[in-house]
Amino acid sequence: MAKIEANKQLKQYLKEYFQGFFPPAGPRPKVAWCTSVGPAELLISLGFQVYYPENHGALLGATRAAEKYIPVANAGGYSPEICSYLTSDIGAFQQHETPLKEAYGIPSVPPPDVLIYNTNQCREVQDWFAYYARSFKVPSLGVFSPWKIDQLNREQIGYVSHQIEAMIPELERISGRTFDLDRLKEVIALSRRTSDLWLEFLQTARQRPSPITFFDGCIQMAPAVVLRGTVAAVDYYELLNREMKGHLARREGAVEKEVVRLYWEGMPVWGKLRFFSDLLARFGANAVASTYCDSWIFTDFDPADPFVSMAEAYTKIFINRSERVKETILAEKAAEYEIDGIIYHDAKTCPYNSNSRFGLPQRVTAKTGIPHLIFDGDVNDLRCFSEEQTTTSLESFVDQIKENH
């Protein structure tokens, strides 16, 4: 079975990234917190070290610490029904705790100088960052994106790109640096290269058997999220893809006997990655592709046109598209990865990235003939998830596919 050796280097890259917020000597860098699909390139170009609270939320989920912190935020008035990244992150902050201490030896989450969000993904990010703006007494600036778009038009792109550009004077004031267009172009070029390499990694799953699983993708995506726009991300994915060439040449599958190829739609269940990966492998199934991992592919980035291409790339993300566009993308992905079945995760605290509530699975099945399964769960709140129920329904779903093979 394919085992990814680059994981050791991944840990080192992430350690350097997190420790970079607290240099042993010299002045502390200016820190910007940013939503995962916010305009990070602009922040990097102005010399900010960029920290992503959603990545911290995912870490709280993956380490199962979320279970301890969600009730803390709930007690402070943050509903159990809103984003569990948000509630676990705010709960941990209120307890002055973070798994980053143990993992990377840093004393706390890095205190921000500014908070930057983009509403392209959901409404929660504005209130999530407003909490920290009050706590740290720093500004929180937002990009307000048009929602659920079908075809993106020039007015919409202009609306977003002008908002990103309009942040520059305030960011210059906070960073103490002057905006440099050439530096922004360099950063965009690095993000684009990262995106291309990330896509190359994900596309290794087109081979049968696939050398990777969706769960590998959830781990390997970290540099695309937190290091995009830097040389480190490019270096890491070049190294990873060199290794993947070997796995492909030896035709090593990530799952011992890949009989059924699945598509994972929606968010991961962070506290259950191992559970799902073992379960699917036991059934001879592999989740080879997903919209979640694809969310960090930004083929629109163009260094020659930085603001417009950033606006395009960040507004066109899957989560922000009309159901009609989502239907088309899912059908195309299913054909590209030779998918036998689609599983939809209905994440109870993330309605924005749960695409099973308005008939989409049924329409995609009617269009493609590919069967689907919807299961209940959540990104971080494991009270919404049942191992028993999910095991039973996944097993019969995979059995049905095998019978029809």
Ligand code: SF4
């Ligand atoms: S998209 Fe979902 S998981 Fe992500 S921040 Fe918004 S509500 Fe939370």
